[in-house]
Amino acid sequence: SLxxxxxxxxxxxxxxxxLARIFKDPSNxxxxxxxxxxxxxxxxxxxxNFSIVxxxxxxxxxxxxxxxxxxxxxxAHYGDEAFELLKANEECRYVFGDHMKALGEATHPLRRTHGxxxxxxxxxxxxxxxxxxxxxxxxxxxxxxxxRLVNVQGDYKWEYLFVDVANYGKxxxxxxxxxxxxxxxxxxxxxxxxxxxxxx
Amino acid sequence: xxxxDHTRDPCPYVILNDFGAAFSMxxxxxxxxxxxxxxxxxxxxxxRISAIAAAKTRAPVLGxxxxxxxxxxxxxxxxxxxxxxxxxxxxxxIAGFFTGGALAVRGGWRATRNGAIGCACILxxxxxxxxxxxxxxxxxxxxxxxxxxxxxxSGSTSAAPAAV
Numbered sequence: 001s002l003x004x005x006x007x008x009x010x011x012x013x014x015x016x017x018x019l020a021r022i023f024k025d026p027s028n029x030x031x032x033x034x035x036x037x038x039x040x041x042x043x044x045x046x047x048x049n050f051s052i053v054x055x056x057x058x059x060x061x062x063x064x065x066x067x068x069x070x071x072x073x074x075x076a077h078y079g080d081e082a083f084e085l086l087k088a089n090e091e092c093r094y095v096f097g098d099h100m101k102a103l104g105e106a107t108h109p110l111r112r113t114h115g116x117x118x119x120x121x122x123x124x125x126x127x128x129x130x131x132x133x134x135x136x137x138x139x140x141x142x143x144x145x146x147x148r149l150v151n152v153q154g155d156y157k158w159e160y161l162f163v164d165v166a167n168y169g170k171x172x173x174x175x176x177x178x179x180x181x182x183x184x185x186x187x188x189x190x191x192x193x194x195x196x197x198x199x200x
Numbered sequence: 201x202x203x204x205d206h207t208r209d210p211c212p213y214v215i216l217n218d219f220g221a222a223f224s225m226x227x228x229x230x231x232x233x234x235x236x237x238x239x240x241x242x243x244x245x246x247x248r249i250s251a252i253a254a255a256k257t258r259a260p261v262l263g264x265x266x267x268x269x270x271x272x273x274x275x276x277x278x279x280x281x282x283x284x285x286x287x288x289x290x291x292x293x294i295a296g297f298f299t300g301g302a303l304a305v306r307g308g309w310r311a312t313r314n315g316a317i318g319c320a321c322i323l324x325x326x327x328x329x330x331x332x333x334x335x336x337x338x339x340x341x342x343x344x345x346x347x348x349x350x351x352x353x354s355g356s357t358s359a360a361p362a363a364v
Contacts, residue, residue, distance in 0.1 A: 060325075066335060067289060067328030075331065076288040083286050101209070101285040109208045110217050112274075114330075115287045120338040134287070137209060 073156070079116035079132055082147045082161055086136060091171050092163065096138025102145075103135040130156055142166050211278040215271055222270025227263030234258040273299045289327040296323030 016024070025038040025045075034042065070076045083102045086092045092100070104113040116134040123129060128151035136143045143165040149156040161173040188194040210217075238254025239247050276295035284291065300319025304311040 063325055063328035063332050065328075066332035067324060070328075070331045071289060075334075076290075080286060080288055101281075102287055103209060104287045106210060110210050110213045112214055112218065112277075113210060113287060115289070115291075118334070120335065122342050124343070 075116070075118035075130065075132070078130060078147075078149055078156060079118065079134065082116075082132060082134075082145060083136075085161060085173055086145065086163060089171070089173055092136075092173075095141055095165055095168055095171065096136060096143065097140035099139040101137050103137055105134070127151065129159070136163055141168060143168075143171075211281060215274040215278060218274035219267050219271035223263045223267030225263075225270075226266025227259050229266075230259035230262030231255045233262070269299065269303065272302055276302075289324070289331070292323045292327050293320050296320045 022035075023037050023041040025034055025042040029038075031039070031042075079102070083100075086102075087100055102116065104115040105117045106113040116132055118130060118132045121129050121131055130149040130151070132145075132147045132149075134145050136145050143163040145161070145163045147161040148159045150159050157176075158174065159177050160175040162175070163171050163173070165171060234257075235251040235255040238251040241254075242250035273295055276298040277291060280291045280294045280298075281287065297316045297320035301312045301316030303319075304315030307315075
């Protein structure tokens with residue numbers, strides 16, 4: 001407006017300090033016309049700006065990498081696969097009804113759910129496992145699904161998948177861990193313990 | 201079994217919840233933003249009254265804009281979940297695509313397309329950020345294998361020895 005124009009006219013360009021006169025590089029000057037301190041200033045400014053750009057690009061790349069690896073052979077991929085396995089299971093279809101949906105966890109029943117809950121854990125051998133859980137809602141019943149995969153040389157393999165159905169019990173889709181078999185091996189008649197060595 | 205009782209599809213109600221959350225976010229942020237802007241853009245002596253006036257006129261508008269975005273996004277999110285019947289990062293990305301498109305539809309075909317793609321990309325970055333943070337969190341909680349004092353841990357693959 002007019003008032004601000006008149007204010008601007010009265011203002012003189014500010015005197016620059018001594019340091020600025022030595023170091024500040026005029027942007028219209030070419031590299032060979034600069035003095036040594038100005039060259040140093042321009043170099044450091046360029047390095048600083050570039051490092052910010054590279055840092056931003058690195059963070060962006062990390063985010064995209066996380067998304068892509070999750071969808072393609074990661075958390076999201078195996079969450080979808082678990083749901084497909086449940087839908088293909090006869091008993092699940094009978095118990096839940098044909099109309100199933102997978103639902104993630106939320107902090108409150110009316111709040112937004114945040115996808116299938118997955119986490120990576122490492123056991124005491126240093127082996128990585130991918131643990132996932134979600135809710136399964138059918139038109140007949142509701143259930144809570146638990147699954148675990150093991151990382152075998154960069155490739156995830158299913159260990160177990162079961163669903164805890166409300167007012168029904170557990171449906172074990174599969175269990176490739178030998179925990180149950182191991183238990184049966186150790187129980188004798190009437191549940192007595194077998195194969196126990198009491199020291200040597 | 202009790203765990204399954206908490207299971208409930210939040211879907212129709214979560215739209216109202218998200219609309220309210222986005223509206224209040226926009227209103228509070230707009231009140232702060234526009235009161236500072238009104239303070240700076242007014243002459244001395246009128247600063248306080250114009251800051252309040254600017255916040256009163258513009259904060260509800262910004263809140264409304266945020267609310268429309270949030271409500272529309274949540275509506276599309278529920279629609280996508282209803283069709284796909286499962287939850288993964290694609291839900292948010294597809295819902296963001298439709299939201300961006302719907303908000304830009306009055307600007308013509310090109311604006312709709314650009315808005316849809318841009319909004320989908322932003323939501324993809326949000327989803328990726330969530331996954332990356334989750335993984336970092338898991339990495340922080342990675343257990344360190346304990347070192348047994350007497351026997352040398354020959355087969356152990358743990359990198360860092362635990363503090364005793």
